[in-house]
Amino acid sequence: MSQDLDELFSKNRDWAAAQEKRQPGFFTRLLGQQTPQYLWIGCADSRVPANELVGLLPGELFVHRNVANLVVHTDLNALSVIQFAVDGLKVQHIIVVGHSQCGGVKAALAGARLGLVDNWLRHVQDVRDQHAALLEKIPEALRVDALVELNVLEQARNVCHTTVVKDAWGRGQSVVVHGWVYGLHNGLLQDLRITAAGPDDVMPAYQKGLERVARRYLAEE
Numbered sequence: 001m002s003q004d005l006d007e008l009f010s011k012n013r014d015w016a017a018a019q020e021k022r023q024p025g026f027f028t029r030l031l032g033q034q035t036p037q038y039l040w041i042g043c044a045d046s047r048v049p050a051n052e053l054v055g056l057l058p059g060e061l062f063v064h065r066n067v068a069n070l071v072v073h074t075d076l077n078a079l080s081v082i083q084f085a086v087d088g089l090k091v092q093h094i095i096v097v098g099h100s101q102c103g104g105v106k107a108a109l110a111g112a113r114l115g116l117v118d119n120w121l122r123h124v125q126d127v128r129d130q131h132a133a134l135l136e137k138i139p140e141a142l143r144v145d146a147l148v149e150l151n152v153l154e155q156a157r158n159v160c161h162t163t164v165v166k167d168a169w170g171r172g173q174s175v176v177v178h179g180w181v182y183g184l185h186n187g188l189l190q191d192l193r194i195t196a197a198g199p200d201d202v203m204p205a206y207q208k209g210l211e212r213v214a215r216r217y218l219a220e221e
């Protein structure tokens with residue numbers, strides 16, 4: 001095994017020992033069950049470590065990550081995660097988290113050709129094309145971050161439109177969908193306030209979210 005990977009095992013042993021020292025019995029308690037309150041749907045980017053940046057321990061956050069934090073209606077992977085989180089774990093909150101200067105969003109905006117991933121990023125390009133009129137009015141230097149936010153709004157809305165979430169709301173189960181953005185430059189989360197706790201919240205929250213993005217980015221012209 002290479003030196004680099006040895007280091008990972010060594011760090012892992014240190015981490016497990018420190019965790020057990022802080023909270024004796026930590027790992028054996030988790031063996032019994034996981035009861036996370038939150039499902040995090042974020043970007044695969046290595047600079048956005050889900051648990052770490054909200055200070056949550058193993059067992060406290062259910063996580064799904066992919067390039068550009070997409071929720072595609074036919075993606076069985078994401079849909080299965082959402083179903084297990086809602087039906088099995090009964091999470092209270094589903095949070096779609098984008099991040100500033102997202103490489104996937106940047107590539108989609110520019111129409112870069114990177115290979116297989118272009119097909120995945122086509123979904124972000126659909127968001128770009130849907131909001132082309134707004135994006136054109138935003139100064140070029142700010143467009144990536146504006147599209148990051150627009151993408152979060154669309155993906156949060158996609159979560160609301162899944163059969164899993166619609167069925168949960170239909171039977172009166174409490175699940176709130178949110179859209180946040182993480183700032184790579186300062187490590188801070190920002191709530192885009194597309195917050196939906198039921199089917200009637202979805203369109204108004206989405207519309208208001210859109211208006212806020214437009215106001216914020218056009219004001220900086």
Ligand SMILES: [Zn+2]
Pocket residue numbers: 043044045067068069099101102103104105
């Ligand atoms: Zn990203």
